[in-house]
Amino acid sequence: xxxxxxxxxxxxxxxxxxxxxxxxxxxxxxxxxxxxxxxxxxxxxxxxxxxxxxxxxxxxxxxxxxxxxxxxxxxxxxxxxxxxxxxxxxxxxxxxxxxxxxxxxxxxxxxxxxxxxxxxxxxxxxxxxxxxxxxxxxxxxxxxxxxxxxxxxxxxxxxxxxxxxxxxxxxxxxxxxxxxxxxxxxxxxxxxxxxxxxxxxxxxxxxxxxxxxxxxxxxxxxxxxxxxxxxxxxxxxxxxxxxxxxxxxxxxxxxxxxxxxxxxxxxxxxxxxxxxxxxxxxxxxxxxxxxxxxxxxxxxxxxxxxxxxxxxxxxxxxxxxxxxxxxxxxxxxxxxxxxxxxxxxxxxxxxxxxxxxxxxxxxxxxxxxxxxxxxxxxxxxxxxxxxxxxxxxxxxxxxxxxxxxxxxxxxxxx
Numbered sequence: 001x002x003x004x005x006x007x008x009x010x011x012x013x014x015x016x017x018x019x020x021x022x023x024x025x026x027x028x029x030x031x032x033x034x035x036x037x038x039x040x041x042x043x044x045x046x047x048x049x050x051x052x053x054x055x056x057x058x059x060x061x062x063x064x065x066x067x068x069x070x071x072x073x074x075x076x077x078x079x080x081x082x083x084x085x086x087x088x089x090x091x092x093x094x095x096x097x098x099x100x101x102x103x104x105x106x107x108x109x110x111x112x113x114x115x116x117x118x119x120x121x122x123x124x125x126x127x128x129x130x131x132x133x134x135x136x137x138x139x140x141x142x143x144x145x146x147x148x149x150x151x152x153x154x155x156x157x158x159x160x161x162x163x164x165x166x167x168x169x170x171x172x173x174x175x176x177x178x179x180x181x182x183x184x185x186x187x188x189x190x191x192x193x194x195x196x197x198x199x200x201x202x203x204x205x206x207x208x209x210x211x212x213x214x215x216x217x218x219x220x221x222x223x224x225x226x227x228x229x230x231x232x233x234x235x236x237x238x239x240x241x242x243x244x245x246x247x248x249x250x251x252x253x254x255x256x257x258x259x260x261x262x263x264x265x266x267x268x269x270x271x272x273x274x275x276x277x278x279x280x281x282x283x284x285x286x287x288x289x290x291x292x293x294x295x296x297x298x299x300x301x302x303x304x305x306x307x308x309x310x311x312x313x314x315x316x317x318x319x320x321x322x323x324x325x326x327x328x329x330x331x332x333x334x335x336x337x338x339x340x341x342x343x344x345x346x347x348x349x350x351x352x353x354x355x356x357x358x359x360x361x362x363x364x365x366x367x368x369x370x371x372x373x374x375x376x377x378x379x380x381x382x383x384x385x386x387x388x389x390x391x392x393x394x395x396x397x398x399x400x401x402x403x404x405x406x407x408x409x410x411x412x413x414x
Contacts, residue, residue, distance in 0.1 A: 004029070005145055005156055005157055005158035006029035006031045006157055006158065007023055007028055007030050007031070007157060007158060007161065008030075008146060008148055008155065008157035008159070009030060009031070009032045009033065009161045010136050010139070010148070010160070010161070010162050010163065010164050010170065011033070011034060011162065011163030011164035011165065011282075011284065012032055012033070012034025012117055012120075012131070012163075013034075013113060013163060013165065013282065013299065014112065014116055014296055014299045014300055014303070015163040015282030015299035015300065015302060015303040016032060016034065016161070016164075016282070016303070017113065017116035017117045017119070017120045018116060018120075018299075018303040018304065018307075019161055019163065019281060019303035019304075019306055019307050020032045021116070021119050021120040021123040021124075022123075022303065022304060022307035022308070022311075023129075023307050023310065024120065024123035024124030024127040024128055024129045025123050025124055025127070026311040027124065027126035027127040028310070029129075029130070030120075030127070030128070030130065031130050031132060031148075031155055031157060032117075032120060032129050032130065032131050033132045033136050033150070034117075034131075034133065035133065035134065035135040037117060037131070037133050045106050045108060045109050045112060045215065045220065045296075046083075046104045046105070046107075046198075046213055046294075047105045047106075047107065047296060048102075048104060048294075048373055048374035049102035049103075049104075049373035049374060049375065050297060050373060050374025050375060051296060051297045051300060051374065052105060054300070055300060057119065058115075079107075079108065079216045080105050080107045080215075080216065081105075081214050081215050082103040082105055082106075083100070083103055083104045083105075083196065083198045083213075083214055084100050084103045084196075085098070085099055085100065085197050086197070087197055087198070087200070088200055088202075088354070088355050088358055088368075089199065089200065089201040089202065089355070090202055090349075090354075090355035090356070091202050091203055091204040091349065091351055091352065092352060094352065095355075096356075097197070098365040098369065099365075099369070100369050100372055100373065101366070101370070101373065102369070102372075102373035104198065104372060104373075106198075106214060106215055106220075107215075108215055108216065132150070134153070135150060135151065136148050136150055136170075137149055137150060137151065139170055139173065142156055144158075144277065145157055145158045145159070145277065146158075146160045148160075158277075159277055159279075159315065160277060160278040160279075161278070161279050161280075161281060161306060162174070162278065162279070162280045162281070163280075163281050163282050163284055163299075163303070164284055166178060166183065166283045166284070167259060168280075168284045171280070171284065174278055178261060178286060179267070180227045180228055181226075181227070181228070182261060182262060182263045182264060182267050183227040183260065183261060183262060184207075184225065184227060184259070184260045184262035184293060185224070185225060185226075185257070186222050186223065186224045186256075186257065186258045186259070186260060186293075187222065187235050187236045187256070187257045188211075188221050188223060188239065188255070188256050188257075189222070189239075189243070189254060189255055189256070190219070190220060190221075190253060191218055191219045191220075191243075191249070191250065191252075191253045192218050192251075192252045192253065193218060193219055193249075194214065194217070194218075194219070195214040195219050196214060197214065201242060202341075203225075205230075205342075206225045206229065206235075206238075206341070207225060207229060207337065207338070207342070208224035208225035208226065208235075208293075210223045210239055210242055211223075212248075221239065221243060222239070222256075223235045223236070223242075224260070224293050226262060227259070232257065236257075260283065260288055260293055260295065261283055261288045261295075262288065262293070262337075263290060265331050265334040265335045267286070268286075268327055268330055268331045268334055271285070271322075271327065272319070273285045273318060273319055273322050274306075274315065274316065274318045274319050279306050279309075279318050281299065281302040281306050282295065282298065282299035282302055282303065283299065285302060287299065287326060287330065289330065289333050290330070290333050290334045290337045291336070291337050291340055292333075298326060298330070301325070301326060302322065302326065305318055305325065305326075306318045308321065309321060329378055332379055333378050336378070360396045361391070361392045361395040362395060363388040363392050363395060364388075364392055367385075367388065
């Protein structure tokens with residue numbers, strides 16, 4: 001392009017790769033740095049129906065056949081597992097299974113990142129992405145732009161996007177480091193084998209849960225909790241005990257541990273995602289759901305909003321777009337997170353009540369399915385609960401009245 005310095009993106013995960021592709025499609029040159037490029041990352045890798053609808057190329061990548069693709073990187077479906085059934089387990093051990101109206105597409109992060117990086121590499125006509133498998137060791141101001149230093153070279157850029165995750169070592173140059181109170185720790189295993197059931201086990205006295213996410217040739221099993229609440233070693237022991245009790249063998253399994261942002265409401269209120277000549281997206285900006293730990297949708301959406309602001313020539317608008325489109329939902333999740341995990345309702349913990357009602361009420365199962373699909377947000381959740389309350393009460397009472405008769409004729413209530 002016409003002598004204009006490229007935009008530098010540090011971090012080639014989903015956020016960085018999507019931002020690079022969007023900018024190249026918008027006729028901007030991009031330097032995309034990632035030391036490892038596509039690699040297996042410690043997370044579930046689930047993409048909701050909401051994410052697949054917003055980013056159709058991912059829906060094509062998650063289809064079984066994909067006969068038509070709009071992009072060279074989309075001509076071959078990416079290996080994934082479509083999960084249609086979920087099991088919730090309460091802290092006391094109550095279990096309920098239900099069908100997901102919109103399946104969750106679970107990708108290996110190696111496969112997902114590979115798709116996104118290849119899409120970035122092939123993006124654009126007037127703009128292009130220069131993918132650099134190098135570790136950025138230093139970032140400095142260079143007039144109105146930036147100088148980025150790697151062990152092999154020195155690069156110059158007009159704008160800087162940080163997409164290097166919660167452990168981003170460059171964050172303190174721009175903002176304060178993320179407080180331990182705003183972090184969640186995870187530990188888990190990639191276990192050889194197959195499953196068709198997604199499982200979530202909620203825990204007593206832990207702001208987090210155990211998860212089982214089936215992938216194509218293995219299972220991602222993990223546990224998450226707020227940093228400082230329970231030692232990571234204890235979380236790991238809890239997970240290992242649960243896996244043993246539920247017949248998951250660790251022969252050949254690979255252990256992983258990771259840190260996720262889990263911001264408090266006040267932290268979201270004060271959140272700054274950009275400044276003069278720079279922006280942060282995805283986990284680097286702390287854009288992760290504090291209740292579920294989901295970050296992929298927010299990573300992709302923040303990358304889209306950041307690229308949009310840059311391409312319109314008003315990069316400072318990225319802050320406003322985040323405040324309008326993402327922060328209200330995340331702030332509400334942060335406010336209710338403590339009550340969700342440790343609150344009580346009608347003399348019982350919220351988690352116990354939620355699992356019980358899911359088993360008793362078709363209306364609640366439909367609601368839970370919409371939550372997993374991303375179609376039901378937090379902001380209008382209360383209104384929907386009030387709307388379906390009469391049906392939930394009727395279904396619950398009917399279920400309890402039918403229990404003795406059900407067992408007598410050989411079937412269990414829903």
